[in-house]
Amino acid sequence: MKTLLCYGDSNTWGYIPGSGARLAHGRRWPDLLQARLGPGFRVIDEGLSGRFTRYDDPAGRPGRNGAELLPPLLESHAPLDLVILMLGTNDVLHLPGVDARDAAAGAEDLVQRIHRSGAGHGGGAPAVLLISPPRIGRLSPQLAPACAGDPGQAAHFPAHFAAVAQRRQCGFLDAARIVEPSPLDGVHLDEAGHDALATAVAELILAGALVLRPCR
Numbered sequence: 001m002k003t004l005l006c007y008g009d010s011n012t013w014g015y016i017p018g019s020g021a022r023l024a025h026g027r028r029w030p031d032l033l034q035a036r037l038g039p040g041f042r043v044i045d046e047g048l049s050g051r052f053t054r055y056d057d058p059a060g061r062p063g064r065n066g067a068e069l070l071p072p073l074l075e076s077h078a079p080l081d082l083v084i085l086m087l088g089t090n091d092v093l094h095l096p097g098v099d100a101r102d103a104a105a106g107a108e109d110l111v112q113r114i115h116r117s118g119a120g121h122g123g124g125a126p127a128v129l130l131i132s133p134p135r136i137g138r139l140s141p142q143l144a145p146a147c148a149g150d151p152g153q154a155a156h157f158p159a160h161f162a163a164v165a166q167r168r169q170c171g172f173l174d175a176a177r178i179v180e181p182s183p184l185d186g187v188h189l190d191e192a193g194h195d196a197l198a199t200a201v202a203e204l205i206l207a208g209a210l211v212l213r214p215c216r
Helices: 029-037 066-077 089-094 100-115 151-168 191-206
Strands: 002-008 041-047 082-086 127-132 171-174
Touching: 002 029, 002 066, 029 041, 029 191, 041 066, 066 100, 082 100, 089 100, 089 151, 100 127, 100 151, 127 151, 127 191, 151 171, 171 191
Parallel strands: 002 041, 002 082, 082 127, 127 171
Antiparallel strands: none
């Protein structure tokens, strides 16, 4: 059995656009990915609303620094075959002066931590699928006041995240080519988006496009 860890933010956690409630189990993209992959895989959902790549939450919420929390989670869930990373949205959404290149650098930091983790089989490293997050649309009046960054930077995610994946020899998927944020808040995926993302990830895995062994 292959074990996969999905490490992300509110779009992995299952934040419902416009309400902030959480999608029921079975409707989030990691759960849908499990259903598509079948019994030969175990998909672990580690999404957290408000998670950054390697920054602390300016609002002071604990545990949102993805670089700090990742190592114990890797150890907790080891041995892992694949870690799927989709982070960076909150970096540009909430942090003034942080651009798409910075967010990608934060993601690269996480990839390097995975490669050094020993959380794969036999003390090796899991493989990595790096997902460039979706675009950010027009922010809702409710969400906009809480966002001090530059949402337009999300349009530059694909180029910078693809460069990271190439440098680190990881799998890569551009979510912006597959899904759009809900117009209800401009950030979060609706149920159709979760379904489409799960389908795209499953197709990569089942087609053998990802080699489930440590990438160097």
